[in-house]
Amino acid sequence: MSKTCVSVSAAANIALIKYWGKETGPGNQPATGSLSIGLEGLRTETTLAISDKQSDLIDFNDSEASTSRIVSYFEEIRDLFNFTHHFVLTSRNFFPTGTGLASSASGFAALAIALDNLLQLELSDKELSRLAMRGSGSAARSIYGGFVEVVKEQDAFARQIQPANFWPLGIIVAITDPNNKTISSTDAMRQTQLNSPFYKTWLHTHNADMEIALDALMSRDFAKLADVSESNCMKMHASIMTSRPSIIYWHPATLAIIRRIQELRNNGLPCFFTIDAGAQVKIIFEPAALDAVKDGLSDIQGIKQLIETQVGGEPRVL
Amino acid sequence: MSKTCVSVSAAANIALIKYWGKETGPGNQPATGSLSIGLEGLRTETTLAISDKQSDLIDFNDSEASTSRIVSYFEEIRDLFNFTHHFVLTSRNFFPTGTGLASSASGFAALAIALDNLLQLELSDKELSRLAMRGSGSAARSIYGGFVEVVKEQDAFARQIQPANFWPLGIIVAITDPNNKTISSTDAMRQTQLNSPFYKTWLHTHNADMEIALDALMSRDFAKLADVSESNCMKMHASIMTSRPSIIYWHPATLAIIRRIQELRNNGLPCFFTIDAGAQVKIIFEPAALDAVKDGLSDIQGIKQLIETQVGGEPRVL
Numbered sequence: 001m002s003k004t005c006v007s008v009s010a011a012a013n014i015a016l017i018k019y020w021g022k023e024t025g026p027g028n029q030p031a032t033g034s035l036s037i038g039l040e041g042l043r044t045e046t047t048l049a050i051s052d053k054q055s056d057l058i059d060f061n062d063s064e065a066s067t068s069r070i071v072s073y074f075e076e077i078r079d080l081f082n083f084t085h086h087f088v089l090t091s092r093n094f095f096p097t098g099t100g101l102a103s104s105a106s107g108f109a110a111l112a113i114a115l116d117n118l119l120q121l122e123l124s125d126k127e128l129s130r131l132a133m134r135g136s137g138s139a140a141r142s143i144y145g146g147f148v149e150v151v152k153e154q155d156a157f158a159r160q161i162q163p164a165n166f167w168p169l170g171i172i173v174a175i176t177d178p179n180n181k182t183i184s185s186t187d188a189m190r191q192t193q194l195n196s197p198f199y200k201t202w203l204h205t206h207n208a209d210m211e212i213a214l215d216a217l218m219s220r221d222f223a224k225l226a227d228v229s230e231s232n233c234m235k236m237h238a239s240i241m242t243s244r245p246s247i248i249y250w251h252p253a254t255l256a257i258i259r260r261i262q263e264l265r266n267n268g269l270p271c272f273f274t275i276d277a278g279a280q281v282k283i284i285f286e287p288a289a290l291d292a293v294k295d296g297l298s299d300i301q302g303i304k305q306l307i308e309t310q311v312g313g314e315p316r317v318l
Numbered sequence: 319m320s321k322t323c324v325s326v327s328a329a330a331n332i333a334l335i336k337y338w339g340k341e342t343g344p345g346n347q348p349a350t351g352s353l354s355i356g357l358e359g360l361r362t363e364t365t366l367a368i369s370d371k372q373s374d375l376i377d378f379n380d381s382e383a384s385t386s387r388i389v390s391y392f393e394e395i396r397d398l399f400n401f402t403h404h405f406v407l408t409s410r411n412f413f414p415t416g417t418g419l420a421s422s423a424s425g426f427a428a429l430a431i432a433l434d435n436l437l438q439l440e441l442s443d444k445e446l447s448r449l450a451m452r453g454s455g456s457a458a459r460s461i462y463g464g465f466v467e468v469v470k471e472q473d474a475f476a477r478q479i480q481p482a483n484f485w486p487l488g489i490i491v492a493i494t495d496p497n498n499k500t501i502s503s504t505d506a507m508r509q510t511q512l513n514s515p516f517y518k519t520w521l522h523t524h525n526a527d528m529e530i531a532l533d534a535l536m537s538r539d540f541a542k543l544a545d546v547s548e549s550n551c552m553k554m555h556a557s558i559m560t561s562r563p564s565i566i567y568w569h570p571a572t573l574a575i576i577r578r579i580q581e582l583r584n585n586g587l588p589c590f591f592t593i594d595a596g597a598q599v600k601i602i603f604e605p606a607a608l609d610a611v612k613d614g615l616s617d618i619q620g621i622k623q624l625i626e627t628q629v630g631g632e633p634r635v636l
Binding site for chain 1: 515516518519523545548549552553555556557559560562564566568569570571572573574576577580619620
C-alpha cells in the first residue's frame with residue numbers, strides 16, 4: 001500500500017426532484033430517482049488514514065451520533081473489500097455546522113472517495129456513488145459536481161447530467177433554524193411510507209417530475225425547472241405533513257420565505273425555492289437576480305444567516 | 319302575508335372534518351360530507367323585509383362583492399317559490415369583520431331562516447339547510463347549533479348530531495391575518511380539484527375520517543377527535559398546497575400556532591387545532607385547558623386577536 005493517508009473535499013448538494021422513501025433492506029436504496037445541484041460553497045474536508053490500532057478512531061464533526069454510524073460503515077467496507085485494518089477518520093464541515101443542513105451527503109461522499117484512494121480500489125464513478133450511498137442516500141450525488149441524477153435501478157447509482165458551467169445558477173441558503181431537526185430523515189421517511197395517505201401518489205407521480213426537470217435542465221428553461229422543482233418540494237412536504245403523527249419541518253420563517261419567493265417569482269423575478277427535510281430554505285436563481293433576491297429576503301424575521309453560493313461542488317483529492 | 323320584516327341571528331361554524339370540493343353544476347353540492355361545531359360567539363344578524371320597489375336593496379356587511387351574490391340568490395328564491403316581490407336585506411357580523419373568517423356560513427344560514435319565516439314557507443330543518451347551501455356550502459351547517467353533519471347524498475343536507483350541551487368544548491379563534499384571503503374558497507377548491515395530485519386521495523379517504531370523527535364525538539373521546547381532525551385538516555391544506563400554482567393559506571403565525579398546539583398536545587394538554595381556507599387558527603380544547611392554551615399562545619408573534627368562545631350557535635329568530 002503506497003499511501004497511508006488521504007484528504008478529500010466534497011460538497012453538499014440540494015435535490016430539486018427529491019429523494020424521499022427507501023426500499024426495504026440495507027444500503028439506502030431509494031424508492032425513486034432524484035435530481036440535484038452541487039453546492040460549491042458547502043464543503044466537507046475529510047482525512048482518512050490506516051490505523052495500526054485494533055479499533056477505528058473517528059471524529060466526524062465531534063458528533064457521537066455519527067460515530068456509531070461510521071463504525072458500522074467501516075465494518076461493511078472491511079467485509080466488502082476483504083480489508084482487515086482499522087481507520088482513523090477526521091471530518092470537518094466548512095460551512096455552518098449544527099444548522100440542520102445535511103452534512104451526511106458531503107461527508108459520506110468525501111469518505112467514499114478517500115476510501116477508494118487510500119485502498120487503491122480504482123472504482124468507477126458509478127461504483128463510487130454506490131459506495132457513498134451505503135452511508136447516506138443523498139451522498140451518492142456528491143461524488144460529482146454540477147447537475148446530478150440518481151438513476152433508480154435494481155442497484156441505484158448517481159451520474160452527472162451536466163457540469164456546473166453548463167448553467168451557472170446562483171444559490172442562497174437561508175438558515176432559519178440553527179438547531180438540529182427533531183426527527184431524522186430516515187425516521188421521517190419511514191413514517192411517511194408507513195402511513196401518509198399521499199405517499200403512493202408521491203411515488204407514482206415522481207417519474208413524470210424527473211422527466212420534466214431533466215428536459216428543463218437540458219434546455220436551460222428556468223421557468224419550467226422552477227415550476228416542477230417547487231411542485232415536487234411541496235408534494236414531499238405535503239406527504240410528510242400528512243403522516244401520522246404529523247411531521248412539520250417548516251418553521252414560521254421557512255413559510256415567510258416560501259411566500260416571499262412565490263411573490264417575487266409571480267412578479268417576474270427568475271427565482272424559486274426548495275426545502276429538504278429541515279427548516280432551511282434554498283433559493284435558486286439566475287445570477288442577475290442576486291441583488292433582488294437578497295433585497296426580497298432582507299425584511300424577513302427569523303432568518304439567522306444567508307449563505308451565498310453557486311452550482312459547483314466537484315470533489316477534490318487534496 | 320302576516321309579516322313584512324324579520325330579524326335572525328345565526329352563528330358561524332368550524333368544520334373538523336372538512337368540506338373541500340364541489341360537484342359540478344349549481345347549488346354548492348359538496349364532493350364529500352363534513353362535520354362541524356357551531357361557534358357561539360361568532361354571530362351574524364340579518365334583517366329581511368319585503369320591498370315595494372322593483373329591485374333588491376342589499377347591505378351585506380357593506381360588501382359589494384357579496385351584493386351581486388345575494389342578488390343572484392334572491393333571483394333563485396323567486397323562481398323557486400314563485401315569489402314576485404323584491405327584498406330589503408341588512409346583514410351585520412357581530413364578530414371582527416374583514417378578518418378572513420368566513421361569514422358566508424352564518425350570513426346565508428340567517429338569510430335562509432329569515433326567508434322561511436318571512437315567506438311562511440314552513441320548511442323542515444333539512445330543507446332549510448338545503449336552502450342555505452344554495453348560498454354557501456358551509457351555511458347548511460349553521461342552520462343548527464352544536465355538532466352538525468352534512469350528509470352527502472344526491473341532494474346533500476345538514477343535520478344536527480348532538481346539541482351543544484352534549485360536549486361543551488372550549489374554542490379559541492386566533493386571528494393571524496386581518497386581511498381578506500387572496501383567493502376565494504370556491505376558486506381554490508376548483509384549482510385543487512383540477513390539478514392537485516392528492517385530491518383523489520382526499521376524496522377516497524374522507525368517509526373513513528367522517529366515521530372515526532362521528533364515533534369520537536358520540537363517545538366524547540377527545541384524543542380520537544383531535545387526531546382525526548388535525549389529520550383531516552392537514553390533508554386538506556396539503557391538497558391545496560400541491561395544486562398548481564400552489565396555494566398556501568398559512569401565514570408564519572399560523573404555522574407558529576400549529577407547532578405550539580402540537581407541542582402542548584404532545585405534553586398532554588387536551589387541545590387541537592383546525593384551519594379553514596384562510597390564515598386563522600381555531601383551537602378546540604376541554605374547558606379546563608383554557609388557561610394553559612391561552613398561556614401557550616401568549617408569546618407567539620403575529621397573533622392579532624384571540625376570540626374566546628364555545629360550542630353553540632343555535633340560530634334565533636329575534
